[in-house]
Structure formats: C-alpha cells, structure tokens
Amino acid sequence: MKNISFRQLKALLAIEASGKVVEAAKVLGLTAPAVTLQLKQAEAEAGVQLFERSAHGMRPTEAGRAVLAAARDIGERLRLLDIEIDAFKGLRRGRIAIGAVSTVRYFAEPMLAAFAEAFPDVDCDFIIDRYAETIDRLKNRTIDIALVGRPPRSLSVRATTFGEHFLVAVAAPTHPLSRRRGIAKADIAGEHFILRGAGSGIRLFFDRFIGDAAVRAGATTTEMESVEDIKRAVMADFGLAFLAAHSVAGEVQDGRLVILDVAGLPIRRQWFAISRADRVLTPVMRAFQDFLTKQGASFLPDAPLH
Structure with a gap:
C-alpha cells in the first residue's frame, strides 16, 4: 500500500459516505469514470477488492473497511497538522x-x-x-x-x-417522605421512581446506590429520557426521582420540589x-x-x- 495516493483515499471515503460512484463524483467535483479509476487503482495497489456492489449501493468489503479506517486516521492527522502549523504561526x-x-x-x-x-x-x-x-x-x-x-x-x-456535582433523591412537596428526616435507604426502596434510561450515568449511580433493596421491596420504575419530563412527573407526585442537584436547583428554590434527607445521599x-x-x-x-x-x-x- 506504499503507493496509494491521498486522492485515492478521498475517493474511497466519498464512495463509502454516498454509497454510489456517481454521488461520490459530485462531492469530489470529478466525473464518475474518474472516481471509478481511483477505486480500481486503489484495489490494484491493495491486491484485493475494496467495495462490492449490492442492491443498496457500494458496500465496503472487510479489507475495504480496514483501508477506510486508515484513510480516516490519515485525514485526521493531516487536520491536526494543519492546526499545529497555524499554532506555529501564532494563530x-x-x-x-x-x-x-x-x-x-x-x-x-x-x-x-x-x-x-x-x-x-x-x-x-x-x-x-x-x-x-x-x-x-x-x-x-x-x-x-x-x-x-x-x-x-x-x-x-x-x-x-x-x-x-451531587446526586440527590427528590419528591413533590406533598409526598409523605418530604417532611421526614434521616430517611433510611430501605424506606425509599419500595417507592415508585421515575428514572433516566439504562444508558445514563445517573441511572448507573442510582442502581449502585439502591442495590438489592429495590428488588426486595418490589419497587417499580418508569423511564423517561428528558430530565425536564422527569421533574414534571415528580412535581405531579407521580413518584420520586434521582437527579443531579444542580438540575433541580430552580424547582427546589421555588418550592416545587424537595430534596429528600436520605442516609447515604447526596452522592458527591x-x-x-x-x-x-x-x-x-x-x-x-x-x-x-x-x-x-x-x-x-x-x-x-x-x-x-x-
């Protein structure tokens, strides 16, 4: 692969992005035959087929994916070099x-x-x-x-x-737990919680904190992706929530939410x-x-x- 050119690599990346030689040619400002030639030259240099035609367009082969990964790395390094050169110029x-x-x-x-x-x-x-x-x-x-x-x-x-930042449990002011102090983990384990999805970092910390206590208490949960939606549900006394303290600062100050005094919380x-x-x-x-x-x-x- 020593003789492959950056122009050929750019053609391969354009074919991958568009799935069609004709569309890749438009992006590169070339003719379709010119892009096809770049592809053939790259495949000749590699000695293997880099793309295969399918009903959905041009798809990279396994070898093609390896070459494309290298092309992206080279493009990224050149982009960084351009920035570094600008830095040397004092820009x-x-x-x-x-x-x-x-x-x-x-x-x-x-x-x-x-x-x-x-x-x-x-x-x-x-x-x-x-x-x-x-x-x-x-x-x-x-x-x-x-x-x-x-x-x-x-x-x-x-x-x-x-x-x-700090992670806390919050409730509506009308919730019975909102007036209690020194709440044990077991006392909230059976409550209904409105939580972020499994891909959320806050959800991970909640699962670690509550542990097996929630399973033993037969707790139920509702998942919502939006923090704002979760806060609205809690303010309507639909359940408790586990959130970053700074994300509920306004609602706590206005008296629309209460941070519960739970043993082990807040998590710093x-x-x-x-x-x-x-x-x-x-x-x-x-x-x-x-x-x-x-x-x-x-x-x-x-x-x-x-």
Missing part, C-alpha cells in the same frame, strides 16, 4: 467539537459564552446526548472532548476535573473533561482544557442539598 483559531451528557445543559451556555469571548476565532460544535452516545462519539472521533460525570472503562482517556461526584489518550492535543483542545481547569467551577450552579 489562535481552529475548531473544536465538544460532547456532553444531558445535565451539562444547565451550565453550558455561560461556560461556552465565556470560552467564545476568550477565543473569538475558535468555532465550537457542542452536542448534548446521553452518556453512552457521548462516549461512542469520542470512540469514533466525531468529538474532541467529552464532558462527563465519570471516565469510561472501555476507552483509554486523559481526564481533567473541573468541578463537583466530579465533572471530567476527557479526550482520547491516543490523540495529540491540538492547541484548541489544550486551550479548552486549560479554560475548564481555571474557570470551569465558576460556571457550575450552586446545588441545593436539602
């Missing part, structure tokens, strides 16, 4: 893609606004999703940095802490900014991590704990 510009778990939305706006003010020539893509999907994006290199409540075990990452956690350990930190990534280390905690809302 403070670039692009960064940041992924975050859903509870980051409660402090993301002022944090990103402050970063944009400090680095006005940096374009920032910001994606909020569940924990599992955010980690998948980091694995697939579609984001540069992830803001999460715990580093993953399935991926080698470098992690920087930038603040604390750290916020982490993580990136792949096998990636070279670009100047923009380094600038964002430094920004979080120095200023990140100042954007975290005060979390009510009782």
Whole structure:
C-alpha cells in the first residue's frame, strides 16, 4: 500500500459516505469514470477488492473497511497538522467539537459564552446526548472532548476535573417522605421512581446506590429520557426521582420540589473533561482544557442539598 495516493483515499471515503460512484463524483467535483479509476487503482495497489456492489449501493468489503479506517486516521492527522502549523504561526483559531451528557445543559451556555469571548476565532460544535452516545462519539472521533460525570472503562482517556456535582433523591412537596428526616435507604426502596434510561450515568449511580433493596421491596420504575419530563412527573407526585442537584436547583428554590434527607445521599461526584489518550492535543483542545481547569467551577450552579 506504499503507493496509494491521498486522492485515492478521498475517493474511497466519498464512495463509502454516498454509497454510489456517481454521488461520490459530485462531492469530489470529478466525473464518475474518474472516481471509478481511483477505486480500481486503489484495489490494484491493495491486491484485493475494496467495495462490492449490492442492491443498496457500494458496500465496503472487510479489507475495504480496514483501508477506510486508515484513510480516516490519515485525514485526521493531516487536520491536526494543519492546526499545529497555524499554532506555529501564532494563530489562535481552529475548531473544536465538544460532547456532553444531558445535565451539562444547565451550565453550558455561560461556560461556552465565556470560552467564545476568550477565543473569538475558535468555532465550537457542542452536542448534548446521553452518556453512552457521548462516549461512542469520542470512540469514533466525531468529538474532541467529552464532558462527563465519570471516565469510561472501555476507552483509554486523559481526564481533567473541573468541578463537583451531587446526586440527590427528590419528591413533590406533598409526598409523605418530604417532611421526614434521616430517611433510611430501605424506606425509599419500595417507592415508585421515575428514572433516566439504562444508558445514563445517573441511572448507573442510582442502581449502585439502591442495590438489592429495590428488588426486595418490589419497587417499580418508569423511564423517561428528558430530565425536564422527569421533574414534571415528580412535581405531579407521580413518584420520586434521582437527579443531579444542580438540575433541580430552580424547582427546589421555588418550592416545587424537595430534596429528600436520605442516609447515604447526596452522592458527591466530579465533572471530567476527557479526550482520547491516543490523540495529540491540538492547541484548541489544550486551550479548552486549560479554560475548564481555571474557570470551569465558576460556571457550575450552586446545588441545593436539602
């Protein structure tokens, strides 16, 4: 594969993305025969078939997927090189893609606004999703940095802490437990809980905290993906919830929710900014991590704990 060209690799990536030579040619600004020639030359260099035609278009073979993975790695390295060269020129510009778990939305706006003010020539893509999907994006290199409540075990990452958050149980003010103090875990184990889905980091900590007590008590749960939907259900006294304290700060202050005084709660956690350990930190990534280390905690809302 020593003689394969970057132009051929770009053609392969375009074919994969579109599934058709004709569509790939449009993206590349070439003719379809020219793209077909690039494919044939790449296959001749590899000595194996890289794509096969199917009813659904061009599909990469197993060998083709290996070549495409290498093509993406080469493209990513060249992108980083371009950023590094700009840094040597003294340019403070670039692009960064940041992924975050859903509870980051409660402090993301002022944090990103402050970063944009400090680095006005940096374009920032910001994606909020569940924990599992955010980690998948980091694995697939579609984001540069992830803001999460715990580093993953399935991926080698470098992690920087930038603040604390607390996990609490909440109820409607009319719920009988809202007026009790020193509630035992067993006393809430049989309550109906409205929870995030299994892919949520908060759900993982709830399952660890409640453990077998919920099974013994025959507890029931309802799953909702939106924190806002969960809060509305709890305010309607549909059940209890387990959430980040900063995500319910407004409702607690207004008297629409109550943080329960449960033994073992709140659970104290750290916020982490993580990136792949096998990636070279670009100047923009380094600038964002430094920004979080120095200023990140100042954007975290005060979390009510009782």
